[in-house]
Amino acid sequence: MKESWRWYGDLDRITLPEVAQTGASGIVTALHEIPYGEVWERSVIAERNQRIKGAGFDWVMVESLPVHENIKRGEGDLERLYANYRQSMANLAAEGVKTICYNFMPLIDWTRTDLTAPVARGGACLRFDAPRMAAFEIHMLDRKAALDDYPEAVIEQAGAWYKASTEQDRADLLHAIMSGLPGAYDRYDVEGLKTALKTYEGIDRAEIRANFKRFLEAIVPTAEELGMRLCVHPDDPPRDILGLPRVVSSEEDIAWVMDAVEARSNGLTLCAGSLGAGIHNDIPHIAERFSDRIHFAHLRNVRHDPDQSGSFEEADHLGGGTDMVALISVLLGEEARRREEGREDAEIPFRPDHGHDLLSDRERGAHPGYALIGRMKGLAELRGVIAGLSWRAAKA
Known part of the structure; x- marks a missing residue:
């Protein structure tokens, strides 16, 4: 599995030389400065890529190439937005960046109180x-x-x-x-x-799904042509928020997305924390069912309040409600299967997601959830699980 690290470019309080000390070899980033719906020009992508390579990393994942709100609502000049998205994909592929994580959450992204x-x-x-x-x-x-x-x-x-x-x-x-x-x-x-x-009044779950399917039908064929991989990120938390329908919250939802356009490039970001925030989700089982379509993994854990009110908090990476050893075992098994098939995407990139603020993390003022020391601790723990399971498989 490819150890990766989310980095916010010039918006990040953590530098690439500091990331290098964590041991990660892949960078997960995006051009956050570009407004939603606009084309990511190849020259800007190239500059970011050269900067990442110059620091000794591979740019393994775009997180995210955002989906414009008009696409989610199904209004406005959709053909222009689709065309811009496809052009951004082509420009990324031309620079060797071929996997895109995105989400279809209406209006707001992950939500915490x-x-x-x-x-x-x-x-x-x-x-x-x-x-x-x-x-x-x-x-x-x-x-x-x-x-x-x-x-x-x-x-x-x-x-x-x-x-x-x-x-x-x-x-x-x-x-x-x-x-x-x-x-x-x-x-x-x-x-x-x-x-x-x-702006979302009167838009229900069925309409969001229809708009999502329209987006996939417009974009996935281009991904296939370019040899790119798209991987949808689950809703966080996996429930409706602010009355906005969320449609990637469960095993059934993921199956619907995968079936909406039947293509390997229409894939999944397996986010253990986002899915794990729903007590109805069995994360190792979901990973097993959709293993062939997992192009990226976010590994973190959450702890639910015992009163089952829906409250939860970020746990240690090896704590919380998800059996992380079982989950990683599924991912390693899928990598082995892909290597046997000779697939070029055999190695699954992952990143330690949402670390605790530990020691001097609070003083740094990094993006919420993206502390340096807390994520480095999580990466070390995950690395140990991967090493142990890999050793056991080699001895079997």
Whole structure:
């Protein structure tokens, strides 16, 4: 498995020479400065690629080439957006970058309510607290339909939290929820988010799926022609958020995506943490079922609150609810099968996802979830599992 590291380019507080000390050999990055829907010019891609190679890495994965909101809503000049996406793909392929991770989450990306939840023995982690999310939706956004989205106990806790909260508490909650948006883009304030949500009014799950299928039909043939791999990232968390339908949240959803356009290039980013946030998901089983279409893996773990309210937080990479040893065993088995077939994509890139803030991480101020020391710890743990399983397989 190819050890990789997510790097935000000039927006990152972590430098490539520092990443080199983690032992990772692949870089996962994107041109976050380019507005959604615009073409990634080959010259800009080449400059980024040369910079990565000059530091001793391979650019193994684009994360992400964003899907414009109009594509998700199915409105506007879709043919221009599809054409721009295809041209960006061609420009990436011309520079030897042939795998793209993307998502189809409406409006916002991963969602957390706390960026610095305390960890038992020190440090901090990302957390999704269902009562606080409910408080945000019901009381701050005044989205009354959210009353149907949460259990009564969570709604009561949400009301109590909001009543006791200060203006700063509410500002911190908004900041945390908006922090999942990538790159340098402006975050919404409450009124701005209300306005943005209105653009999705009347769009249900079936329509999002139809728009997703239209996108795949427009893009996957080009990926096939270019020898590229597309790998959809699951929803995080795997549930509807803010009343927005999410359609990559379960094994059934992934099967629908894979079947929407039957091609190996229409693949999956196996994100153990995103899928693991749903107690209904069996991650090693999902990996086994879709192993032939996994082009990238995000390896992390989450711990669910025992009250089953839907709250969870980032655990140690080898802790939490997902059997990481079993999952990695599936991925190594798939690599072995691909090598027997002589496939050029036999090695599956992975990255340690969402590390804890440990030691001096907090002082650095890196992107939430993307601390240096916390991710390096996770990478070391995952490396040990891979080494152990590989040794056992070699001895068998």
